[in-house]
Amino acid sequence: MTACKLYIYFLLCISIGFMSCDVDVPIKEMVKAKATITKARQVMAEKYDPENLNKAVDWLKKSHDNLIGKDAKNAKQSAEQSIVYGEMAVQASLPKVVDDTLADAKSIYEEADKLNAADFAPEKFKQAGDAAGEAENLKSSQNLWDAFQKAKESVAAGSQAKEICMAKLPQLKDDCSRMKKESEDLSAQHLTKQQTEDVASARSKLDTAEESLSRNNSKDAVPLMSEAGAILEKVKTAGEKQSVKDNITQLRREAEQLKKDRGSEFAGEGIGVVVTALNEADSLLEQDKLEDAKKKVADAENSLAIAKEKTTKGLALDKAKSVEKLLEETRKKDTQNKFKTETDTAAEMIADGRKLIESGSYKNSLAKFEQAESLLYSLGIAGEKKKLKEKGELKQEEGKKIYEVIYNRKKRDCLWRIAGKVYNNARLWPLIYMANKDQIKDPDLIFPGQRFLIPEIAEKKEPQQKEKEEKDAIKEEKKDLKEKESGDTKESEKKEPDTKTEGNTEGDTIK
Numbered sequence: 001m002t003a004c005k006l007y008i009y010f011l012l013c014i015s016i017g018f019m020s021c022d023v024d025v026p027i028k029e030m031v032k033a034k035a036t037i038t039k040a041r042q043v044m045a046e047k048y049d050p051e052n053l054n055k056a057v058d059w060l061k062k063s064h065d066n067l068i069g070k071d072a073k074n075a076k077q078s079a080e081q082s083i084v085y086g087e088m089a090v091q092a093s094l095p096k097v098v099d100d101t102l103a104d105a106k107s108i109y110e111e112a113d114k115l116n117a118a119d120f121a122p123e124k125f126k127q128a129g130d131a132a133g134e135a136e137n138l139k140s141s142q143n144l145w146d147a148f149q150k151a152k153e154s155v156a157a158g159s160q161a162k163e164i165c166m167a168k169l170p171q172l173k174d175d176c177s178r179m180k181k182e183s184e185d186l187s188a189q190h191l192t193k194q195q196t197e198d199v200a201s202a203r204s205k206l207d208t209a210e211e212s213l214s215r216n217n218s219k220d221a222v223p224l225m226s227e228a229g230a231i232l233e234k235v236k237t238a239g240e241k242q243s244v245k246d247n248i249t250q251l252r253r254e255a256e257q258l259k260k261d262r263g264s265e266f267a268g269e270g271i272g273v274v275v276t277a278l279n280e281a282d283s284l285l286e287q288d289k290l291e292d293a294k295k296k297v298a299d300a301e302n303s304l305a306i307a308k309e310k311t312t313k314g315l316a317l318d319k320a321k322s323v324e325k326l327l328e329e330t331r332k333k334d335t336q337n338k339f340k341t342e343t344d345t346a347a348e349m350i351a352d353g354r355k356l357i358e359s360g361s362y363k364n365s366l367a368k369f370e371q372a373e374s375l376l377y378s379l380g381i382a383g384e385k386k387k388l389k390e391k392g393e394l395k396q397e398e399g400k401k402i403y404e405v406i407y408n409r410k411k412r413d414c415l416w417r418i419a420g421k422v423y424n425n426a427r428l429w430p431l432i433y434m435a436n437k438d439q440i441k442d443p444d445l446i447f448p449g450q451r452f453l454i455p456e457i458a459e460k461k462e463p464q465q466k467e468k469e470e471k472d473a474i475k476e477e478k479k480d481l482k483e484k485e486s487g488d489t490k491e492s493e494k495k496e497p498d499t500k501t502e503g504n505t506e507g508d509t510i511k
Contacts, residue, residue, distance in 0.1 A: 024072045025067060025072060025075070026063070026067075026072065026075050026076035026079050029063075029076050029079035029080055029083065030060070030063055030064075030067075030075070030079045032079070032083050033056065033059070033060045033063065033079045033080075033082035033083045033086060034060065036056065036082070036083050036086030036087055036090065037053070037056050037057060037060065037082070037086045039086070039090050040052075040053050040056065040086050040089035040090045040093065041053070043090055043093040043094045043097045043148065044093055044096075044097050044100075045089040045090065045092070045093040047093075048092060048093035048096045048097065049088070049089045049092035049093050052085045052086070052088040052089035052092060053085075053086070053089040055081075055082075055085035056082045056083075056084075056085035056086035056088075056089060057082070058082075059078050059079070059081040059082035059085060060078070060079065060082040062074075062078040062081075063075045063076075063078035063079040063082060066078055094144045094145065094148065095144060097148055098135070098139055098144050098147050098148045098151060101135075101148060101151035101152055101155060102132065102135055102136065102139070102147075102151045102154075104151075104155050105128065105131070105132045105135065105151050105154035105155045105158060106132060108128070108154075108155055108158035108159055108162060109125075109128050109129060109132060109154065109158045111158075111162055111216070112125055112128065112158050112161040112162045112165060113125070113219060114216060114217045114218065114219050114220075115161075115162060115165030115166065115169075115216055115217075115218045115219065116165060116218035116219040116222050117161040117162070117164070117165050118219075119222070120161075120164055120165045120168055120218070121160070121161040121164035121165055124157045124158070124160045124161035124164065125157075125158075125161040127153075127154075127157040128154045128155075128157035128158035128161055129154075131150045131151070131153040131154035131157060132150075132151065132154040132158075134150045135147045135148075135150035135151040135153075135154060138150060165218060166216070168218070169213065169216065169218065172213055172218060172221065172222070172225070173210070173213050175225065176206055176209055176210050176213060176221070176225055177210075179202075179206055179225065179228055179229060179232065180203065180206045180207075180210070182232055183199050183202050183203045183206065183228075183232060184203075186199050186232065186235055186236065186239075187199050187200075187203075189239065191235070191239075195235050195238065195239075198231050198234065198235055199231070199232070199235055201231060202227075202228040202229075202231040202232050202235075203228075205224040205225070205227055205228040205231075206224070206225065206228045208220075208221075208224055209221040209222075209224040209225045209228070212224070237290060240290060240294075241285060241290055244281065244285060244290065244293055244294060244297055245285065247297050248278050248281055248282060248297060248300075251274065251278055251297070251300050251301065251304060252275075252278055254304060255271055255274045255275060255278075255304060255307075258271060258304070258307060258308060258311060259271060261311065261315075262311060262314070262315060263307060263308075263311045265311075265314065266310050266311045266313070266314030266315070267306070267307035267308075267310040267311050267314075270303055270304075270306055270307030270310060271304075271307050273300075273303045273307075274300045274303045274304045274307060277296050277297070277299045277300035277303060278296070278297070278300050280296045281293045281294075281296035281297045281300065284296060309362065312362040312363050312366060313357070313362040315362075315366055316353070316357055316362045316363075316365045316366040316369065317357065319366055319369040319370065319373070320350065320353060320354065320357070320365075320369055322373070323346075323350060323369045323372050323373045323376070324350060326373060326376050326377075327343060327346055327347060327350065327372070327376060330343055330346075330376050330379060331343055334379075339379050342375060342376075342379055343376070343379075345375065345447075346372040346375045346376050347372075349368050349369070349371050349372035349375070350368070350369065350372050352365075352368050353365040353366075353368035353369045353372070356368060367451075370449050371447055371448075371449045371450060373449070374447060374448035374449035375447050375448065375449075377448075378448050394421070394422055394454065400453060400454075401422070401453070401454035401456075402451050402452070402453060402454065403418055403421075403422060403432075403451070403452045403454050404449065404450070404451050404452075405418075405446055405447060405448050405449060405450040405451075405452065406448055413446065413448075414446065415429040415432055415433055415440075415443055415446065416429045418432060418452070419431070419432055422454050423457060428457060429443075431455050431457060432452055432454060432455070435452070435453050435454075435455045436452045436453055439452065440452075
């Protein structure tokens with residue numbers, strides 16, 4: 001129940017009480033006086049015309065007092081005086097309150113506009129603008145009370161629009177920071193001159209946008225962020241497009257190499273699928289359909305992996321047959337079993353290779369068969385002798401140094417000699433042994449075709465360690481010389497080649 005209704009109810013109660021006393025209560029005048037005072041307070045008469053407002057209140061109190069004193073006549077007159085002063089307060093305050101409320105409405109509207117309320121809170125923003133416009137028109141036609149009501153409506157709608165926009169500010173600031181970080185990351189990449197300039201332009205726009213957001217000016221910041229985002233996306237897309245092109249080129253090279261490595265024989269259809277997918281990816285890139293091109297490249301990668309696996313499997317199975325045949329021929333011709341140890345070792349390698357095929361480890365199985373083949377060919381008693389390099393090769397593969405063991409009848413590879421080749425320090429052979437223990441069961445026994453990882457060595461060594469290694473080296477050199485002399489003697493006596501060196505870490509490669 002409003003204050004005015006309560007007041008009417010209060011007067012009704014009083015009038016009922018005075019009816020039996022024949023007192024004519026001026027209800028109409030007193031209610032109007034109360035309503036006028038309420039209206040004066042609504043237009044902020046306390047601020048703009050407190051004098052007349054206070055008089056209106058005082059005269060209404062006198063009317064109450066007169067009524068309590070059963071003086072109906074003076075009660076009515078006092079109420080009428082209260083109405084006069086109340087209306088004076090309203091008329092004096094109304095123009096001022098309309099001006100001030102309209103000013104507040106315009107100020108709030110402008111703040112909401114800077115906060116990009118047209119996009120973030122369009123309904124409330126429009127309502128605030130429309131109400132402010134109507135208030136101006138009503139003011140011009142001197143309909144001040146309605147103008148005041150519309151101005152208040154504009155203030156309320158504008159404040160709601162502002163609140164909605166302010167809630168979006170933190171996310172906008174986060175987005176701006178994220179985009180600035182993105183521009184920094186792009187700047188660190190290999191860009192063209194134009195792309196470098198574009199990224200710098202985007203960063204400048206983001207700096208300006210960040211400063212605008214700090215002043216609650218989303219209206220200026222949002223377009224700048226949008227422009228910067230479009231620039232960064234263009235640079236990123238260009239980079240991704242080039243990356244896809246490079247990937248296509250690399251996959252084509254791998255497919256061509258696979259063909260040369262008998263891929264057409266074992267996975268011809270798969271290689272065809274790879275080539276088709278890469279051609280489609282090229283076409284999609286020309287149409288700027290980057291995501292579709294990426295999918296095609298991914299399809300090509302999967303197909304190539306399958307083709308490689310099939311090819312490796314085919315090569316492994318093919319090699320298994322040929323090396324098993326070679327083993328059989330070698331054993332038949334080795335009538336005196338001079339090479340039984342070597343042929344048994346080759347047979348173990350072949351068996352291991354077969355197991356690896358069954359487990360799907362085709363690459364490792366192929367390596368086993370090739371080791372067995374190298375060992376058998378090194379014996380030189382079956383088939384055409386395989387061409388062997390006079391010097392081992394040190395290769396760089398995927399950032400690692402790899403040494404492939406070779407066979408040389410005059411100066412066979414051993415860990416000691418390999419360390420001398422790769423480190424210029426034969427004493428460091430244990431490093432190679434420890435790094436390849438999965439392949440080397442006995443440091444005195446290595447085979448042609450084995451591929452050893454060559455670990456990096458520390459730049460500095462402790463004096464005691466260095467001295468120890470030097471002593472060990474002298475000892476090893478003497479030992480090697482002694483064994484060499486012993487080997488030469490045996491060679492001249494038996495006229496038979498050594499099959500393996502036993503009992504020392506400088507042992508020669510199995511022939």
